[in-house]
Every structure is written in C-alpha cells, then in structure tokens.
Amino acid sequence: QGTRVGFYSTSCPRVESIVRSTVQSHFGSDPTIAPGLLRMHFHDCFVHGCDASILIDGPGTEKTAPPNLLLRGYEVIDDAKTQLEAACPGVVSCADILALAARDSVVLTRGASWAVPTGRRDGTVSQASDAANLPGFRDSVDVQKQKFAAKGLNTQDLVTLVGGHTIGTTACQFFRYRLYNFTTTGNGADPSITAAFVSQLQALCPQNGDGSRRIGLDTGSVNRFDNSFFANLRDGKGILESDQRLWTDASTKTFVQRFLGIRGLLGLTFNIEFGRSMVKMSNIEVKTGTVGEIRKVCSKVN
Numbered sequence: 001q002g003t004r005v006g007f008y009s010t011s012c013p014r015v016e017s018i019v020r021s022t023v024q025s026h027f028g029s030d031p032t033i034a035p036g037l038l039r040m041h042f043h044d045c046f047v048h049g050c051d052a053s054i055l056i057d058g059p060g061t062e063k064t065a066p067p068n069l070l071l072r073g074y075e076v077i078d079d080a081k082t083q084l085e086a087a088c089p090g091v092v093s094c095a096d097i098l099a100l101a102a103r104d105s106v107v108l109t110r111g112a113s114w115a116v117p118t119g120r121r122d123g124t125v126s127q128a129s130d131a132a133n134l135p136g137f138r139d140s141v142d143v144q145k146q147k148f149a150a151k152g153l154n155t156q157d158l159v160t161l162v163g164g165h166t167i168g169t170t171a172c173q174f175f176r177y178r179l180y181n182f183t184t185t186g187n188g189a190d191p192s193i194t195a196a197f198v199s200q201l202q203a204l205c206p207q208n209g210d211g212s213r214r215i216g217l218d219t220g221s222v223n224r225f226d227n228s229f230f231a232n233l234r235d236g237k238g239i240l241e242s243d244q245r246l247w248t249d250a251s252t253k254t255f256v257q258r259f260l261g262i263r264g265l266l267g268l269t270f271n272i273e274f275g276r277s278m279v280k281m282s283n284i285e286v287k288t289g290t291v292g293e294i295r296k297v298c299s300k301v302n
C-alpha cells in the first residue's frame with residue numbers, strides 16, 4: 001500500500017510518543033475525545049482516503065457536511081501537530097497523526113494495541129458533497145456492505161469496524177424515530193428493540209425532548225473497548241438502526257456470533273480483529289511518495 005510501520009523512525013523518531021502523550025493529556029480532561037478521534041479517522045478514510053481532508057476548515061468543506069457536524073477532537077490533532085512541527089518541522093502528515101491518535105484512543109479505552117503503518121500524505125481537496133458516501137444510520141446491511149466494499153472492506157471488516165461503537169455516544173436525534181410511532185401496533189417502537197429496553201430509551205430520549213442529548217452506543221460499557229456491543233446486538237439493545245440490523249441479516253450475524261464465541265462457530269477475538277481491520281481501513285486510497293503534501297497546519301492546505 002505504500003505505508004509502513006516505522007516510516008518516521010529516522011526523520012521523526014519521537015512521533016508516536018508525542019501523539020500518544022497529547023491524546024493522553026486531552027483524554028485526561030475530556031474522555032469523550034477517544035470516541036471522537038476514532039470516528040474522525042473513519043470519516044476521513046471514507047472520503048478521498050485517509051488524507052486528513054476532514055480537517056480542512058472553510059465554507060463547503062467536508063467538516064460542514066451533515067454526517068460530520070458532531071465530530072470532535074480537532075483540537076487534539078492541532079495540538080499534536082504544533083508539537084511535531086517544533087520537534088521535526090515539515091515531516092509528519094496530519095493524516096498520520098489522525099491514524100495514530102485513533103489507535104491511541106482505542107488503547108486508552110482499554111482495547112488492544114496494533115502497529116500503525118505510516119507514510120500517508122495530506123490531501124488538498126475537501127468538499128462537503130463528497131461526504132455522501134459515508135454510511136448512514138438507516139442504511140440496510142446490503143447498503144452498508146456496498147459502501148464498505150467500495151473501499152476494499154469485506155463483511156467481516158464491516159462488522160468488526162462498526163464494533164467501534166463499543167465506545168462513545170449518539171445524539172437522540174439519530175435513533176429516536178425508532179422509539180415512537182415506528183409502527184402502529186404494539187408499543188409503537190421498532191420491534192427489533194427488546195421490549196423492556198424501549199421504555200428505558202424513551203426515558204433517556206423523550207419524544208419532544210432535546211434531540212442533541214447523548215446516550216451510549218454500547219449500553220453499560222460506553223467507556224470500555226470490549227465486545228459488550230455485540231452482546232447488546234444479540235439482546236436487541238442496539239441503539240442505531242444500522243447496528244441492530246447486523247444481527248438481523250444472516251451474513252453479518254455470523255460474525256457477531258463469532259465475536260460472542262457461540263459454540264460450533266470458529267471464534268474471533270474482537271480486540272485482535274479490530275486492529276487488523278483498522279490497518280485495512282487506514283490504508284484506504286492513501287497518498288504516498290510525492291502525491292499530496294505535508295501540511296504545516298492541519299486545518300488548511302499549504
């Protein structure tokens with residue numbers, strides 16, 4: 001792919017420790033930056049590849065597209081970049097900083113670590129309209145699979161990477177429609193949500209309440225990078241419609257079951273597979289060599 005582990009070993013040997021300590025210190029004062037940075041890397045990679053196009057400021061850039069409005073952690077990347085420009089000016093790309101910060105975020109939430117290949121270069125294009133190929137929370141499994149396949153990611157990668165929802169939160173506005181008037185029968189909620197859970201969710205996200213209120217994507221384990229998210233899907237406790245559908249569709253359900261260690265199926269260890277699939281995701285359409293640039297400031301092209 002053109003990226004490799006240790007790309008900066010002579011040009012900027014402290015890059016990984018600088019990024020790690022920066023993420024760590026921000027995490028200390030605001031733990032929500034861990035899920036924020038992981039999601040930001042995903043949203044970067046799916047649009048023009050992992051090239052930091054998501055970080056560019058200005059009217060009509062990717063940042064302004066609806067799926068990206070609630071991303072957080074930009075200040076962490078800026079902070080790391082400032083320190084890296086002091087240590088090794090003009091050497092480390094913003095795209096690599098984001099890839100490293102996503103890994104460090106998983107480790108800080110007690111997930112397993114993995115080696116991040118580096119050597120990405122930063123892109124110069126960022127357009128809101130290009131964010132349309134990001135998956136949406138109402139997408140069917142077929143559409144989710146298509147969008148991942150378009151980036152070279154298979155069904156196992158899809159299930160594994162969506163497992164990133166083991167940490168972090170969602171605004172009520174993205175799933176509240178599942179709780180009220182979704183059906184005209186029963187309690188009016190999406191029947192794929194287990195009955196006892198509906199009233200809990202309704203209490204957290206009242207019908208006419210604040211749509212920006214946030215609740216955990218992995219009920220009971222919001223801050224920990226574990227496989228509890230998959231147990232919640234099995235139990236009808238997925239929060240996003242797109243997440244719960246991974247249990248309804250036979251092709252994705254098998255992988256959820258394998259993460260849960262269902263007898264008779266070849267087991268998969270979520271934390272190990274996550275690192276593997278992340279390496280694939282973080283190599284999507286990467287720019288290397290002389291393509292693109294090394295940005296001086298992550299929020300704007302040189």
Ligand code: HEM
Binds near residue numbers: 034135161171
């Ligand atoms: C079908 C694919 C996916 C869909 C439809 C989807 C959708 C969403 C939505 C709607 C939210 C809530 C955003 C908010 O309210 O701020 C969210 C949050 C999140 N997503 Fe995804 N996502 C997908 C895949 C992924 C992948 C592949 C990753 C990472 C590998 C990821 C990581 C996260 C994280 C960590 C959060 C929590 C963000 C926070 O707490 O600020 N998602 N996702």
Ligand SMILES: [Ca+2]
Binds near residue numbers: 046053
């Ligand atoms: Ca990008």
Ligand SMILES: [Ca+2]
Binds near residue numbers: 167221225226228
């Ligand atoms: Ca969890």
